[in-house]
Amino acid sequence: MKSKFIILYFLLLGSIGLSAQQEGSAKKTLLDLLQIPAESIKKDQKGNVLTTAQFTDSLYTLKYIFDPVIKNDQITEVKLKPMGPEEIAYKVPEGIQQLIETLDYKPRPAIDFTVTDIKGKKHQLSKLKNKTVVLNFWFTNCLPCVKEIPELNELVKANPDVVFIAFATDKADKLKKFLGKHQFSYHIVPNALDISKKYNIAAYPTHFVIKNGIITHKLIDGENSKQKLQKAINEK
Template sequence: MKKYLLFFVISFYCYLSCHAQTTNTVKKTVAFHPPDQSTLVLDSAGNTLPYENWHNKLITGQYRFTFKVPGDQNAGLILTQLSAEEIAERYANMPEPPQGPYFNNGEPIKPFSIGGINKFKFNTEAWAGKVVVLNFWFINCPPCRQEIPELNKIVASYPNDSDIIFIAICLDNKSDVEDFIKTSPFSYHQVVNGKTYADLFGIRQYPTNVVVDKQGIVRYNTTGYGPGWEQWIDKAIKKSLAAEKSK
């Protein structure tokens, strides 16, 4: 999980490096070191930001760094929020996330049966004619928690659509999950004590997201979290729905 999150954090830092080089009137190579807890980071008003504050904002993909003094990282970095247009452009130019190590796109998913909170039951035989969206997570996984609001937006965009089932398989027990979703709603059907199901697929890194089409074929999967990744989940859902309608 950490290596995938780190990949995207580093990609944001590289974005700064490219941005800085293209905005200088004199083109030159500027050495840039990925910021860490020792880096001086300021907001637009010049206030020093704690590491956790600026790091959590940066990994949303809605912020970027600029040099306080052009080309001098030691003088400090300024964290600025992107405009709606810049965010849209960034997301549009993002490559598709790498396929995760636990599933293979284009291949059938292993058969399994599960039961969740609120008497929810499901097995692979029951998804004939349905697109199934899976999320493997656990409560103390920061990127898992961070992506939940974006996953909820996807669910909300398919209100009362009986052709899609959203299932979150959590490693934690029922009482912990119920307590968590009281304050942090998660719109997927919740399956608890999910280690058995994670082990079935060999999952060791989280979050892992999977989209399975109406024939039980994996159409999208990735492990880890990065800003804008939810758009690829939604694209896979739409493609799976459209493929069935075109037949």
């Protein structure tokens, strides 16, 4: 049976939106994302009370998750729990790592790729250095991914000089059926799991904004994608 934390964690992944330029302490923001109130009691696995810093540092090691005590829909207490086989199987460590890396994100060179989209057009990132490039990692059964498509289409229309590429983990035949019912204005690349692995994707949807071959922004997004990406595109 899944722990309460796993359920809570994946519900959160579907609704958060983070950027590399987010203000404030990354560690504090991580607790905010996990909806752990500052006033909640924090304990180690033996039940000893911890400071907020000690508790957060433990989460940053990726060796622990936590069990929450919830009263009146609020977390009143959290207790560390060693990461076990179930959590590892559900890729919880990778997901937490994604949150940490996004909150602490620093611009870095983008990994080059040469791909062919579903319409047969070839795209090579290294040949787009004079362009702003926006990448979207998604799949057709990802509800937050599908929900944001209309906003992403508006973003494409508003930015004709930007190259938008969407890497889908789905195979081409499934993707074509989906696109027959859902317009998606990005250049869609099917069967892109290998590229997702190269970009260390553990949460969907994930977006990158690339300028001059450098990833300037990383967003783990489920809401307000248009506004957040537009802001990242506009930043000099």
